[in-house]
Amino acid sequence: MSENNMKITLKVWRQRNNKAKGALETYKVDEVSSDMSFLEMFDVLNDKLIREGKDPIAFDHDCREGICGMCSMYINGQPHGPLQGVTTCQLHMRSFKDGDTIVVEPWRAKAFPVIKDLVVDRSAFDRIIAAGGFISVNTGNAQDANALPISKELADRAFAAAACIGCGACVAACKNSSAMLFVSAKVTQLSLLPQGEPERQSRVLDMAAQMDAEGFGSCTNTGACEAECPKGISVSNIAHMNREFFAAELNKK
Amino acid sequence: MMALTGLFLITFLIVHAGINAMIFFNDGGETFAHWAHFMGTNLIIRTMELVLVAGFVVHIVDALLITKHNKAARPVQYAYSNPNANSTWYSRSMGLLGTIILLFLIIHAAHFWIPNRYNQFTTGEELNLFTRMQDTFSHWYVVVIYVAGCFSLFWHLMQGFKTAFQTLGINHPKYNPLIKNVGIAFSVIISVLFASMPISMFFNLVH
Numbered sequence A: 001m002s003e004n005n006m007k008i009t010l011k012v013w014r015q016r017n018n019k020a021k022g023a024l025e026t027y028k029v030d031e032v033s034s035d036m037s038f039l040e041m042f043d044v045l046n047d048k049l050i051r052e053g054k055d056p057i058a059f060d061h062d063c064r065e066g067i068c069g070m071c072s073m074y075i076n077g078q079p080h081g082p083l084q085g086v087t088t089c090q091l092h093m094r095s096f097k098d099g100d101t102i103v104v105e106p107w108r109a110k111a112f113p114v115i116k117d118l119v120v121d122r123s124a125f126d127r128i129i130a131a132g133g134f135i136s137v138n139t140g141n142a143q144d145a146n147a148l149p150i151s152k153e154l155a156d157r158a159f160a161a162a163a164c165i166g167c168g169a170c171v172a173a174c175k176n177s178s179a180m181l182f183v184s185a186k187v188t189q190l191s192l193l194p195q196g197e198p199e200r201q202s203r204v205l206d207m208a209a210q211m212d213a214e215g216f217g218s219c220t221n222t223g224a225c226e227a228e229c230p231k232g233i234s235v236s237n238i239a240h241m242n243r244e245f246f247a248a249e250l251n252k253k
Numbered sequence B: 001m002m003a004l005t006g007l008f009l010i011t012f013l014i015v016h017a018g019i020n021a022m023i024f025f026n027d028g029g030e031t032f033a034h035w036a037h038f039m040g041t042n043l044i045i046r047t048m049e050l051v052l053v054a055g056f057v058v059h060i061v062d063a064l065l066i067t068k069h070n071k072a073a074r075p076v077q078y079a080y081s082n083p084n085a086n087s088t089w090y091s092r093s094m095g096l097l098g099t100i101i102l103l104f105l106i107i108h109a110a111h112f113w114i115p116n117r118y119n120q121f122t123t124g125e126e127l128n129l130f131t132r133m134q135d136t137f138s139h140w141y142v143v144v145i146y147v148a149g150c151f152s153l154f155w156h157l158m159q160g161f162k163t164a165f166q167t168l169g170i171n172h173p174k175y176n177p178l179i180k181n182v183g184i185a186f187s188v189i190i191s192v193l194f195a196s197m198p199i200s201m202f203f204n205l206v207h
């Protein structure tokens, strides 16, 4: 049953800019519909704040359909909130009760500095991808799609790894702010496909080096990343990346 | 390095538990003394002992370095976090559990290893470790410390055994259940076996 009159108390992290000290501030939102998405509730609150002449809460979002990876809220102690396999934009207020108090914070990691309020800078991920998460393609006509045979099994595994949307929930969930799930998803995807073969060894070394340079922590195998990943990326990718890494290290000149 | 040294320490545990279990022959420690003598004098074993100490040192130093690095990766903590929703408490407490094990190890070494080696160096004689065990474990607080040490070891192994394979890149749907179950069985057997020694000595079940 949908409800139209939920009263929600929000404790939201407010921080003017990267340098400023932030703090949790309390807001009351009335007349919340259980059919609203979590972000729509923020739209309602921001609308109210703007009409009151106050600074609206900055938060990241784009597609609002769970595919872009922009939304990034740490809700009641969990990235993307209490549900599994769901981004913040796909979380609905029916997952909460009338009268609930909800704490909302930005992702916390040295490598993800807060820009404003709930918005963090995730360009560290872009730099890791730029360091090796690509394949080289010749210019000219695209080659025939079926020219390279790939087994169904490998294609499926590569596809499962390619589902990562780069949201950073894995980093946010990890007690060490480790980016291993994200990095290993890309390393695994490309290492399984013939297109990724030419850069296979330099890729894993370069991406791992960039990951460390960005200040992410190390993987300690708690499994929190996998449990919180909205796309169900498996930690088996991390083991796969470790294998790729050892092989590349041993072969390095 | 954590995984390699951890697995190495695990092999040590197997040997150590096996030899100590000889006390359960209830022959006044005769079988145990035989093997303890072998362990205390054999050249290969004495060399391995140095490797073992090195194994511990590398494991601990690496743990400290990693922990420092990982703490630095999140300078601002969450105001409210619910980590139990996505991970087990012991997987997040390897450092704490390891520290308790380390404290226990220091006490443990002071009870047996250090006095015995000291005696060997000064008089050339080994101590009677069996009667020494009986003395040591006649105090209830010593038994409590040992059981607490085994408890920490249990949880450390519950996480460490299986994740060492993951760290080394061994993760396969066919073998994962095996690794997991052997890890659980190993953690239970080793900790219960070790804990049973001081307990049964305290209650005079072993003589």
Ligand code: HEM
Pocket (backbone or CB within 6 Å): A219, A220, A221, B002, B003, B004, B005, B006, B007, B009, B010, B011, B013, B056, B059, B060, B063, B066, B094, B095, B097, B098, B099, B101, B102, B105, B156, B159, B160, B161, B163, B164, B167
């Ligand atoms: C003496 C004190 C000890 C300390 C301070 C300690 C500390 C730690 C820490 C902090 C970790 C997690 C490392 C990470 O972040 O990946 C760890 C992992 C581990 N420990 Fe220990 N530990 C100790 C003793 C032991 C013992 C006695 C054993 C086994 C007999 C052992 C076996 C392992 C294993 C197998 C791992 C997993 C390695 C991995 O996940 O890659 N540790 N230890």
Ligand code: SF4
Pocket (backbone or CB within 6 Å): A163, A164, A165, A166, A167, A168, A169, A170, A171, A181, A182, A185, A225, A228, A229, A230, A231, A232, A233
């Ligand atoms: S692995 Fe999952 S949690 Fe991490 S960035 Fe990719 S989609 Fe987000």
Ligand code: FES
Pocket (backbone or CB within 6 Å): A060, A061, A062, A063, A064, A065, A066, A067, A068, A069, A070, A071, A087, A088, A089, A090
């Ligand atoms: S806004 Fe695109 S995934 Fe949530």
